[in-house]
Amino acid sequence: MSSSARQNHNDPVLRARDLICERDDRLLFRDLQLTLTDGSALRIAGRNGTGKTTLMRGLVGLNILLEGSIDWRQTDASPWLYVGHRPGISAHLTVLENLRFLARLRGLDPDQAALRQALAAVDLQAFDDSPGQQLSAGQQRRVLLAMLYLPGLPDCWVLDEPFTALDKQGVLALEHHLGAHCAKGGSLLFSTHHEPTVFDYATVTLGEHMTEGAT
Amino acid sequence: MMFLLRREWLLSWRRRSELINPLVFNLMVVALFPLGITPDPDELAVLAPGILWVAALLATLLSLDLMFRYDHQDGSLEQVATSGTPLAALILAKILNHWLFTGLALTLMSPLLGLMLNLPISLMPLTLLVLALGTLVFSTIGAIGAALVAGLRRSGLLLSLLVIPLYIPVLILGTGSINAALAGVSFVAPLSALAALACMALALAPWVAAAALQLSIND
Known part of the structure; x- marks a missing residue:
């Protein structure tokens, strides 16, 4: 803070x-x-x-x-940290790339370990290299929610x-x-x-x- | 800023099959002109600057629609707009990336196409320079148009109507410089006007497009 x-x-x-x-x-x-x-x-x-x-x-x-x-x-x-209806996940970026981009937008620079930990928290650790277009709606949503598990977020x-x-x-x-x-x-x-x-x-x-x- | 550019570059590279369309279109238009008008090399050389420019302009129009479409649909734009990163930064990255994948590619094609139209080889460096500057303005002004119609469906025609009038000065200055060189007179005046236009567009357009995009996201 x-x-x-x-x-x-x-x-x-x-x-x-x-x-x-x-x-x-x-x-x-x-x-x-x-x-x-x-x-x-x-x-x-x-x-x-x-x-x-x-x-x-x-x-x-x-x-x-x-x-x-x-x-x-x-x-x-x-x-604030806003999560809306639309997943904000690019179809042509991998899960890890998407999550890193969402973090960088907010001025955060989490390392690989923090990103993987966040993905593990939403049960997506096995999908880190899948492109966004291969994910189901629920999984895309989880990528966006994985952002909530990164360190250094707004309050x-x-x-x-x-x-x-x-x-x-x-x-x-x-x-x-x-x-x-x-x-x-x-x-x-x-x-x-x-x-x-x-x-x-x-x-x-x-x-x-x-x-x-x-x- | 670098991470935005990197993302755009990566996205464009992975969607490169879509980005080839404008380039193929450009090649086809230029290849068909001699068949439609005249095969006479001397007459073609006179028409060459105009043909090259019109083909590049229309090819750019084909590619503009994709600039914000995906990011608007999947909600990435919303995430940028609420993240604290200025939208203008994203737009600048998109402009540079669009120019790299469309404008610069069209520019690099032009010597080959110029040869097909019997444009003197001595004019190739000037053609490259003028096209590079002109397509940069195309990408920059195009970003404003694309931002305005980002939320609309079937916006292709509207986008063209918005953007073409703004492209006309570039077309006139661009063909003007090559024609002047072709006629053996000084081409510095139209060339510097074009360079000034490129600088001004690049400095102002990200902010204008950001305001337009803010309206497009708003619903």
Whole structure:
């Protein structure tokens, strides 16, 4: 963790106020308040189409439809680690090359051992030389999630449906890892339909404003 | 920056079968012109600069669409945009790599194609230099167009319409320099204008394309 982040440790990692999102003339949510502090986890819930992905993409700067004030705690590098729906895995690069690229993008330079360890954590150690196009959807997802096992990551993880396409063991392993991340003082914002049981989290449910707001 | 270039180079090398298309297209267009117009060497020499340039321009257009397509589809662009690495750095790497695999390849083909069109051998060094500069501008401006249409399906025609008007100055300056040399007058003016254009495009385009790409990713 950087020194500047340590100085204002009491500030929340993320404070978002009065969020409004309108899409195709439909009000997804309004007056939404989110606060995320160190060591805590926040789950975004809601039915399909209630704006979970829109909200999370908006928070990391990938959606300009989201309006409101969004304050991330100032850090030296990018304050968040975002995992979205799309796997971010190039079909023509091997698993190891993909993972190294994802790390280098964030200014990390893990050695071969750290990369292999991360792949082993998601059960992909046997696939390190396979090109991305030979992997199944679940395996591509695991490569992206292997990033979460690298050392030196940002403290706040923003994970959009991290459990999709994973098998039962994979889900459980990831839950334990996320729990450990929060226990170490990291924070977590995630969306899922499934309710993790291994660690504690608060839940914000989207879709409750729809009936009163829509015209 | 180096790791971005390395990745682009590796990706292009592994997809090299797709990158050969524009080069084959270039060869075919230039080979067909004498059959369609005239086999007379003297007349061909007059047409040669124009044919070389138009063929290179159209071949570049064929290759632009792939610049961001895969990275947009598989989500790599999202990962770059949220990682803290500036998109402009990725775009600069893509421009240089595109030029290396398309522009430079087209340039290196030109002496052979020039011979087919009876372009005087003494003009080959100038042709190489002008084409190298011109295709660099093609790649650079093309990146802006490709970034704008990255999220659209069947964007080929739109991309051409966006980019061709911006390619016209390059075409005029490029053929102008070779024609001037062919006529025995000074070609320094069009050549320096082209070099200035290349410098300006390379300095500004990554930022413009990054803004365009940010919009394309946004959905």
